[in-house]
Amino acid sequence: MAEPFIHAENLAFTYKGSGGAEDIPAIKDISLDIQKGEFVAILGHNGSGKSTFAKLLNLILEPTGGKLSVAGFDLCDKELSEDDLIALRRRVGMVFQNPDNQLVATIVEDDVAFGPENLGVPMPELRERVDNALLEVGMSEYAMQEPHHLSGGQKQRVAIAGILAMRPECVIFDEATAMLDPVGRKEVLDTIRRLNRENGMTVIHITHYMNEAAFADRIIVINDGSVLMDGTPDQIFARRDELRAVGLEVPQCAELIHRLKEAGIPVGEGKISSLEGCAQMILQSFAKEGASHG
Amino acid sequence: MKSIAFGQYYPADSPVHKIDPRAKVILTILYIVCTFLCKNVLAFAALLLSAILLTSLSKIPLRMILRSLRPLIVILTFTSLINVFMTKGEHLLTPNWQIPFWGGHVWHIKIYEEGLWNALFMILRIVVLLIGTSVLLSYTTTPIALTDALERLMKPLKLIRVPVHDIAMMTTIALRFIPTLMEETQRIMNAQKARGADFTSGGLIRRAKSLLPVLIPLLVSAFNRAYELAAAMECRCYHGGKEKTKMKILHLRFGDVLAVLLIVAFGVGIVFLNRFGFYYTMK
Numbered sequence: 278m279a280e281p282f283i284h285a286e287n288l289a290f291t292y293k294g295s296g297g298a299e300d301i302p303a304i305k306d307i308s309l310d311i312q313k314g315e316f317v318a319i320l321g322h323n324g325s326g327k328s329t330f331a332k333l334l335n336l337i338l339e340p341t342g343g344k345l346s347v348a349g350f351d352l353c354d355k356e357l358s359e360d361d362l363i364a365l366r367r368r369v370g371m372v373f374q375n376p377d378n379q380l381v382a383t384i385v386e387d388d389v390a391f392g393p394e395n396l397g398v399p400m401p402e403l404r405e406r407v408d409n410a411l412l413e414v415g416m417s418e419y420a421m422q423e424p425h426h427l428s429g430g431q432k433q434r435v436a437i438a439g440i441l442a443m444r445p446e447c448v449i450f451d452e453a454t455a456m457l458d459p460v461g462r463k464e465v466l467d468t469i470r471r472l473n474r475e476n477g478m479t480v481i482h483i484t485h486y487m488n489e490a491a492f493a494d495r496i497i498v499i500n501d502g503s504v505l506m507d508g509t510p511d512q513i514f515a516r517r518d519e520l521r522a523v524g525l526e527v528p529q530c531a532e533l534i535h536r537l538k539e540a541g542i543p544v545g546e547g548k549i550s551s552l553e554g555c556a557q558m559i560l561q562s563f564a565k566e567g568a569s570h571g
Numbered sequence: 572m573k574s575i576a577f578g579q580y581y582p583a584d585s586p587v588h589k590i591d592p593r594a595k596v597i598l599t600i601l602y603i604v605c606t607f608l609c610k611n612v613l614a615f616a617a618l619l620l621s622a623i624l625l626t627s628l629s630k631i632p633l634r635m636i637l638r639s640l641r642p643l644i645v646i647l648t649f650t651s652l653i654n655v656f657m658t659k660g661e662h663l664l665t666p667n668w669q670i671p672f673w674g675g676h677v678w679h680i681k682i683y684e685e686g687l688w689n690a691l692f693m694i695l696r697i698v699v700l701l702i703g704t705s706v707l708l709s710y711t712t713t714p715i716a717l718t719d720a721l722e723r724l725m726k727p728l729k730l731i732r733v734p735v736h737d738i739a740m741m742t743t744i745a746l747r748f749i750p751t752l753m754e755e756t757q758r759i760m761n762a763q764k765a766r767g768a769d770f771t772s773g774g775l776i777r778r779a780k781s782l783l784p785v786l787i788p789l790l791v792s793a794f795n796r797a798y799e800l801a802a803a804m805e806c807r808c809y810h811g812g813k814e815k816t817k818m819k820i821l822h823l824r825f826g827d828v829l830a831v832l833l834i835v836a837f838g839v840g841i842v843f844l845n846r847f848g849f850y851y852t853m854k
Contacts (some may be wrong), residue, residue, distance in 0.1 A: 340658050362806045370590040371806040378796045379803035383715050383747045390818040392807040397814040404818060439807060 281310035282348060282447060282479055289342030289502075290329055297380065303329040306343070311481065313446070316473040318493035319483045320513075322524040326502040328481050331451045334481070335369045336362060348446065365395060370440030374452040376432035377424075385427075386411065386420040387436050392443040413476075414468050421458045430461025434468055443474075447479035450470065454489060466492065470505035487514075491550045496527070500527040514537030531554035537562070578711045579639075586826070587629035588711045592720035594827035597705050601834045602703045608838060610845040613854040615695050617844055621837060622699045622706075629706045639705055640698060649699060651690035654780050660685030686850040718742045723821065736812030748796070755792060759785050 290304040303326045311317055311360045333337045333345060336352055345352045357365075361411070365477040370392075373379050380459040382388035389407045398406060404463035411417045413433040417520060424432055433453060440448055451468060469493055472478040482493060490496050496513045498506040500523040506513055527535070531549045537559070538544055544562045548554025582588075588599070609615050626636060660683035668680040708717065722739035729735050762772065762786055770781050845852070 327728070334839070335806060337805065359810065363810060366806055366808050370622065371803075373799060373803055373806075375796075375799060377751050378799040381744060381747060381804060383713075387715070387818070391804075391809075394816050394818060395808040397816050399816055400818065402822065403816060423750075425754075430764075436803075443808065460667060552839070 278311075280349075282313045282315075283311040283481075284310050284346045285344065287343035288330075288333065288345050290333055291336060293343045299363075301500055304333070304340075307421055307499070307502070307504055309497060309504060309507065311479070313479055314473075314477045316470075316480045316492070316494045316512075318324070318490035319481060319499060320485065320487070320496055320525060321483075321488050322485060325444045325499045325523075328451055328497045329410055330499065331371070331449050331481065331483050334449055335366050337371075337480070363396070367443050367485040368445050369447045369449065370443060370445035371449045371451060372433070372453045374427055374455050376436055376456070379436045379438075380432065381426045381485050383418065383423055384420075385422050385424060385425075386422065388413050388435060389438045389442050392439055395445060406442045406444070407438075410442040411435075412524055413441055413472075414438045428461060429457045430464040432458060433461065437465070437468055437472075443480075447481065449481045449483070451483050452485070453482075454484065454486065462489075485525070487526060487531075491528060511548055511554075514549045515546075518548075534558055579637065579705070580713050581631050581633050581710045585628060585630040587625070587706065589825055589826070590711075590830055591821055591827040592712050592716040593724055593821060594823065594831055595712055596717075596724055598721050598830055598834055599704055599707045601699060601838065602707060605838045605841055606700050606703065606833065606840045608845070609692070609696065609853075611847065612850045613693055613847055614841045614844040617837075618625070618697060618699050622702045625706050626702060629711055631706060631710050635710070636702055636705070640701060643697060643701060647694050650693050650845075652695070654690035654693055655682055656680075658683055658686035663785070676744045685851060687850055689853065692853055714746050719773070719819075719821070736815075740812075744800070748793075751796075752789065752793065757786065757827040759788050776791060820850060 286308050288307040289302070292301040292303055294300045305326075307330060318525050319327050319330065320383055329338065333340055333352070334347055346552070347444065348365060350357065350365045352365075380388045380393050386407055389410050390403060393403050393406050398458055402571075408417070408420075411559075412419055414437050416431065416434050416438060419427060419431065419435075424435065427435065436453075437448070447534060448469075453469075454465050466489060469482060471479055473480045484490060490513070491510045493510060496508065496510055497504060498513065498520070505523060506516065506519070514527045517527045517531065517535045520527060526532070528550075530552050534555050536551055537545075542562055543565060544563075546560045547558040547561070549558070602679075605621075606618060609618050610718075626633070659681075662684035663681060664684055664687075665680055665682045668682075670678045671678065672678060710718075718739050721742075722735055725733065725735045725738075764770070768781060768784065770778065770785075773781070
């Protein structure tokens with residue numbers, strides 16, 4: 278297998294307490310590999326360390342222990358130059374939770390241009406990048422609008438376009454859907470999925486919504502600064518009780534399957550992460566029932 | 572809260588709107604100089620004419636201009652009164668106006684013709700000054716274009732280590748966050764009102780005090796926003812103004828140069844008109 282895009286080995290990070298406060302270890306021991314083109318959801322309860330982990334990936338925070346390499350850069354190297362840092366952040370983009378706090382310009386297209394302008398992309402390529410990025414998130418018709426006239430979901434899509442215009446290989450969504458209404462959340466989630474499926478973008482989606490994690494290829498559950506589970510959504514959702522113990526609830530359809538099992542109905546194994554998969558499992562159990570009675 | 576406008580920008584498709592913002596800054600400065608060059612009736616007539624022409628060219632509704640003049644009424648009254656009563660000249664209009672005071676004192680009111688002219692000229696000068704700057708700048712230029720223009724015009728200051736780019740960036744961000752913070756203020760005020768806060772009654776001090784529970788959360792949230800924005804900007808590879816390119820490059824066109832030349836010609840014209848001793852010439 279090729280060298281992983283992200284490689285973490287016994288990664289640790291501690292927030293230094295200031296003014297006599299105690300140090301808080303946010304990341305204790307994380308070891309994992311993420312390949313190019315993967316769609317990984319990182320799940321965790323509040324305070325599990327999932328957002329801290331995201332901030333380590335493009336060096337908003339510096340690791341305090343272990344090893345971490347991203348896109349070929351060794352992030353524990355204290356002598357990483359400013360140019361390397363910029364090169365890293367170009368390749369690994371990050372979308373934050375609050376759409377209001379990441380837009381810098383008063384006009385949508387100027388904001389999208391901010392990243393590539395910083396990278397020194399010349400005209401006319403710059404124009405082309407901005408137009409393409411807006412097209413990709415479906416915001417072309419809002420190019421000349423002022424951000425405060427847009428809805429939360431639209432603002433967040435503009436923020437995504439701002440990252441896409443830098444032409445990254447990987448985008449980290451740090452609870453990018455947490456502050457949105459259901460409509461906005463769907464808009465953003467559809468955009469994220471399309472980026473991964475159609476453009477082959479490596480996506481790391483940090484969330485505490487289980488049903489959003491179900492869209493990923495792989496789910497990593499983080500609890501108390503360490504990896505608790507790592508597997509496909511089907512594998513993860515099959516472990517309902519362990520998830521519940523760390524304050525996470527499986528989606529309702531998966532919950533239904535678990536309850537049916539508990540009630541002694543033989544639903545068997547299947548694609549528990551999707552609505553269709555659960556429906557299939559229930560249908561099959563009916564078929565079995567029918568066969569045994571018939 | 573959706574209707575908050577940035578500054579006073581009035582969007583329209585007019586020749587004044589189309590002038591390059593850098594040219595507009597220069598035009599405004601030159602126009603201010605022109606208003607101070609005027610000395611006699613002819614020159615002021617030309618100035619007034621130019622202001623009317625400018626306004627009609629800019630397609631800005633007259634009532635907007637008149638509304639912007641309203642706060643000036645106090646200043647205009649004050650300066651004209653001072654001019655009327657304090658100017659000394661040769662043509663006394665009120666030879667025998669006296670107001671008796673207690674104890675045999677008498678106040679002689681002396682209004683000279685020159686004083687009336689001066690007051691009129693002063694009013695015209697201030698009004699045209701305001702119309703000129705608002706039509707040329709605030710009504711027809713977006714704040715962002717203005718910031719951009721100032722950054723470019725101030726570029727030479729970089730030589731004496733003025734952080735021109737940083738100032739421009741800060742201004743842009745401030746403009747970007749005005750509506751966001753206004754929305755937030757409204758939200759906090761509503762939250763306080765829901766808990767029984769009263770912002771409208773009581774004296775000045777009480778009202779100012781009642782705003783404290785609004786200002787403190789607002790300030791805290793502004794700092795949090797600043798922190799998050801800084802992280803987001805770093806993620807988008809912001810590293811100051813070096814090696815930065817621009818998507819929107821301003822091009823000086825023939826029309827912009829022509830506008831500057833016209834205003835210079837206008838200034839020369841005014842100096843010429845000043846030479847005619849028509850009625851009264853200001854000193």
